[in-house]
Amino acid sequence: MTYHYSMLRFVPDPARAEFVNLGAIVGDEESGDWDVRRLPFDFAVHNGKALQLVQCWSFQVQGQDELAEQLRSWAWLVHALRDRGGSASVDGEPALTINPDVEIASVFVPPVAGAPAHAYEEAAAIFDAEDVFALPEERADEVGQHAAHQLGAVT
Numbered sequence: 001m002t003y004h005y006s007m008l009r010f011v012p013d014p015a016r017a018e019f020v021n022l023g024a025i026v027g028d029e030e031s032g033d034w035d036v037r038r039l040p041f042d043f044a045v046h047n048g049k050a051l052q053l054v055q056c057w058s059f060q061v062q063g064q065d066e067l068a069e070q071l072r073s074w075a076w077l078v079h080a081l082r083d084r085g086g087s088a089s090v091d092g093e094p095a096l097t098i099n100p101d102v103e104i105a106s107v108f109v110p111p112v113a114g115a116p117a118h119a120y121e122e123a124a125a126i127f128d129a130e131d132v133f134a135l136p137e138e139r140a141d142e143v144g145q146h147a148a149h150q151l152g153a154v155t
Contacts, residue, residue, distance in 0.1 A: 050088070050098045051150040053081075054143055058109040059120040067119040075126040078104055082130060103150065105133040107140045 055074060061067055080086070085100045106127060111117040127134040135142055 050096055050102050052103045052105060052143075052147045053098070054105045054107065054147075056107045057123060059111040059117065059123070060109055060115070061119075064116045064119045068122050071119060071123050071126060075130060078126075078130045078132065103133060103146060104130065105135070105143045105146065107135055107137055107143055109137050 057067075057071070059067070081098055081102065081104070082100055085102075086098045088096045088098060106123075108120075108123065111120050123134075126132070133143070133146065
């Protein structure tokens, strides 16, 4: 079996050639085995090195247990990156280096007052334990400013 993939991208401003990878469609035409996978991070990159990784979360969902499980899986990945770094490749491009000290950020939509919030509480502990720069959605522009600062510091 030969698996093929295509990236799912959101292009908010084609004139500026900006895009965000949202996921990938992966599968094999012969077997009919296909799946859609969401990418765990968005990247700020300079010269093949990740300067910032960002993950967005919404805590205004009914499935708090499922969300908490997704958070724990994500935390495992973040912890592994913090321990030894890693690499990533998109669309067959050369591997992107991810150093253990990469800035990891999260933008989140907090739970509605009075709604179940145990996933949010677990996320706060994960953000603290793994040194994640976490901000609510109304401050999302600060994550972009951090990425711009990181890019300016290396140019």
